[in-house]
Amino acid sequence: MPNLFYSNLIDLKRMMAEFDEHEVRHMLVLRMKPGDFLRFTDGDGKIFSGVLTEIDRKKLTSKAKIQGIESYRRRQERSLGLCIPHSRWSRMKFAIEKSVELGADLLITCRMDRSNFEVGERKIKLFVRNVIKQCETPFFPKVLNFNNLAELLDWCDENVTTLVYLSKDGVSPRKLLDSVNGGNVVLLAGPEGGFSFNELQKLLERSRGMNLGFRTLRFETALLTALIILSYEMNLLWGFEKIEG
Amino acid sequence: MPNLFYSNLIDLKRMMAEFDEHEVRHMLVLRMKPGDFLRFTDGDGKIFSGVLTEIDRKKLTSKAKIQGIESYRRRQERSLGLCIPHSRWSRMKFAIEKSVELGADLLITCRMDRSNFEVGERKIKLFVRNVIKQCETPFFPKVLNFNNLAELLDWCDENVTTLVYLSKDGVSPRKLLDSVNGGNVVLLAGPEGGFSFNELQKLLERSRGMNLGFRTLRFETALLTALIILSYEMNLLWGFEKIEG
Structure with a gap:
């Protein structure tokens, strides 16, 4: 309740x-x-x-x-967001719920070439609102939805310092963060079935790959693992504090 | 499938x-x-x-x-396990599924003073088996169940190097790990409603407190966050590799 x-x-x-x-x-x-x-x-x-x-x-x-x-x-200045690919609602829900609980500042959903499901923007936004109310946080994350990766990348060009996609070919989280100087970070994972060839080419040009290890993780587990590791390394897990009133 | x-x-x-x-x-x-x-x-x-x-x-x-x-x-020698308090099955399931996916070596369930639900050991073990099959991992975690914290602590005395419970009064993950020299680690969280006074007294004597920040996290989110941070710091995320055949 x-x-x-x-x-x-x-x-x-x-x-x-x-x-x-x-x-x-x-x-x-x-x-x-x-x-x-x-x-x-x-x-x-x-x-x-x-x-x-x-x-x-x-x-x-x-x-x-x-x-x-x-x-x-x-309690912190930097910000971290994630982009959840459109997919089965039960798995999107999980990724949204846990990332809101953990304090992601930005929640993007995006339809990818291999997205087999599509969820309405209104449903996503109402679900986010309900999770926020349950967490009792006074800060709402920004919620955005894009119709394809090209749209997302255009938005990121103007608004995001470092876009990171999860890939077995990427570098370790520590190596990645060593080369990122401040600014905000957005994490991106492919849907079930992964990114298409076309998407991967775009990502190679405009973003950085990060590898979480050699286990096979579901996309929502991988996104959450990456979010937690980067939140921890960027010192973002500490939440908020009262300043007056 | x-x-x-x-x-x-x-x-x-x-x-x-x-x-x-x-x-x-x-x-x-x-x-x-x-x-x-x-x-x-x-x-x-x-x-x-x-x-x-x-x-x-x-x-x-x-x-x-x-x-x-x-x-x-x-790919690693050290091991990390977690203890999930008996609670609503949907939330226990989540904690079990994600921790198996992430490669926890030891999965304990334990009935706590404030556990409002109890799940049969057989159901837990069959669920673990199904998750393992889906992950296609050749390593099964050890699965144990205890009827109360005292039983769990007795087992840990003989088998666990460092028992860590999640608490706002604990130290940061980094500080905790700095003082742990090798051996295996087991993570423990209270059920909804937290540990009882009695349990907290036992934990204060026989384990170490770790704090993940000031957000309010559900117990399963807190356990998973702690598991991911420690796996990352202990270099355990890398999975397994083929040696012959």
């Missing part, structure tokens, strides 16, 4: 917050009513406490009066 | 192998019949190829003639 709601409509002058359809449905499941106490986040470092003032089960809207504000900051 | 069967009855003089009920059921599901080619492991570093000579669907027995033998060795 989530203990934290999310609001993207927060009015600090009037100390009021509004909730969208998805959050209101959750409140209705919990049989919440005006007067009930609740906690919610803006996904950007703040956790609010307040009281529900109205809830409309037809329009699926609700409002709360803000009573307290806590502010948090991340 | 598993590509590798398991046999614990291998007669190298006669070059014959026998399979137990569990494997025969699998063969029947795959509609295998005498004359069919198959691969199987002894779980101790060998992978055999051979031909099925008989399969009895009533007695649930089958035999194969061995035609080829490949031998493998681990």
Whole structure:
């Protein structure tokens, strides 16, 4: 059961917050009513406490009066993200859930040439929101979806310092990190069946290969293993801390 | 679909192998019949190829003639295991599956004071066997089950160099490993709800605490994160290699 709601409509002058359809449905499941106490986040470092003032089960809207504000900051500056290939939902879910729990800052999904499944962007984003609420983190990762590797690479050119793809031909994590000076890192794995020849050629030109060993790992295990090792080496596992409120 | 069967009855003089009920059921599901080619492991570093000579669907027995033998060795000497507290099966399953995939040498399950669920030892062992077959590893981890922490600690006293439990009061992985000189390591996490006061007192006396950061991780995510970090630091991720055959 989530203990934290999310609001993207927060009015600090009037100390009021509004909730969208998805959050209101959750409140209705919990049989919440005006007067009930609740906690919610803006996904950007703040956790609010307040009281529900109205809830409309037809329009699926609700409002709360803000009573307290806590502010948090991340314990680190650098950021690490991952790109999950479209694949069987049970395996994508696992990769999303665990990477949100571990504090990835950026979650990308991308349809690859050998993706046998495709999951709707809306479903992915709602699932991410639910996981975040369960983790009670005040920081939401950025969530993006691309239709193919070319689109992803174009976006990375402008936004990512180092793009790393998992490959048996790559270098060890330590060797890779020795040659990366600061900036943000995004990790990428192929779907079941791996990258296509075409994709591999693009990746060879524009990204770095990293090898996690000679075991056969499922793509989601490999992505998570890489995420944990790089989080550890980049000192990103420490989470966030309260700064005021 | 598993590509590798398991046999614990291998007669190298006669070059014959026998399979137990569990494997025969699998063969029947795959509609295998005498004359069919198959691969199987002894779980101790060998992978055999051979031909099925008989399969009895009533007695649930089958035999194969061995035609080829490949031998493998681990790429490392040290070993790392983990202890999964009895808990909801979906979460235990996840921890077992991923740790087998990542090559943990020892898999212990233990009922803790705050375990709300209990899973039968037979179910755990069969699941481990299925995961191993899917990973196609020729090395089976040792699988043990204990009824409470006291039993586990007694076993560890004789068999484990360093027992590490996950705790916010512990030291960082690097600091912990700096003080561990060789030998094997077993990782332990509490169930949902954590260790009991009684258990914590026992752990304080007989094991070392390790802290993974200030995020709230589910127990299975914490165990897996610790396993990956220690595997990485202890250089255990590299798997196995063929030595002959």
